[in-house]
Amino acid sequence: MPESPDPVRSVPSRSSGAPASNVRDPGYGTSGDGVRARLVAHDPPECPVVDALPDGTVATDVRAITLDDVTIEQFRVEGPIPSDGSAPAAPVFEVDGARVYRRQVEPRDACPYRTIESLGYPVADATVRTNPDRLRVTVHLPTVEPLGGIVDAVESTGATVTLDRLTHSGDHERADPVVVDRRRLTDRQREVLCAAWRLGYFSYPREASAEEVAEAVGIARSTFAEHLAAAQRRMIGVVVDGGTDAIGHDG
Known part of the structure; x- marks a missing residue:
């Protein structure tokens, strides 16, 4: 899908x-x-x-x-893994080079x-x-x-x-x-963007003015405009250029 x-x-x-x-x-x-x-x-x-x-x-x-005070972890990897460490994993199944491992650890x-x-x-x-x-x-x-x-x-x-x-x-x-990685925005840009959305700045008709959003965030109107413009540029750039998978491969 x-x-x-x-x-x-x-x-x-x-x-x-x-x-x-x-x-x-x-x-x-x-x-x-x-x-x-x-x-x-x-x-x-x-x-x-x-x-x-x-x-x-x-x-x-x-x-x-987790059963009582013990957690059982199971996972699948391609190929063998080292058996050393404080909580080594034991292979329980293997097919076509892929192995399923299981181990017992303290609850996390x-x-x-x-x-x-x-x-x-x-x-x-x-x-x-x-x-x-x-x-x-x-x-x-x-x-x-x-x-x-x-x-x-x-x-x-x-x-x-x-x-x-x-x-x-x-x-x-x-x-x-x-894929939109919110870490592309600074904390202040995220705060401004979220406040603008929450207060209805982007609604039509507009439910809050720039001055009202700036006051809610506790910054000057000019500062609000600067942060909002920077955040919008970054988000539009992501949409135009495309995103990247955050785990390292798709699947």
């Missing part, structure tokens, strides 16, 4: 960290509004399987389950898996790449609304999160996907 671009507004702000029992059902069972989100956590403090992999290795089909409370699933959203699949460490996960959501809370929760663990791809139910060939 074609993927849709990552608009800046596609990750709405929302409080995070609530346990699954406190998450309000956002509408399971509805049709037409579902999304598939592919997120990349950069340098997560407790990334699964990283310490079992050589630098530059890509592990796919990464899974983790800050792992993006546990963080996302604690909010009540199962992780559909995951890929890990080492040096630099990146964890790419896919989640299916009934609407786009929970996405902001998921991103905030993972970032609260110390990782930096980017929205790699976003697919809406019913997307057809009209889609022309572009």
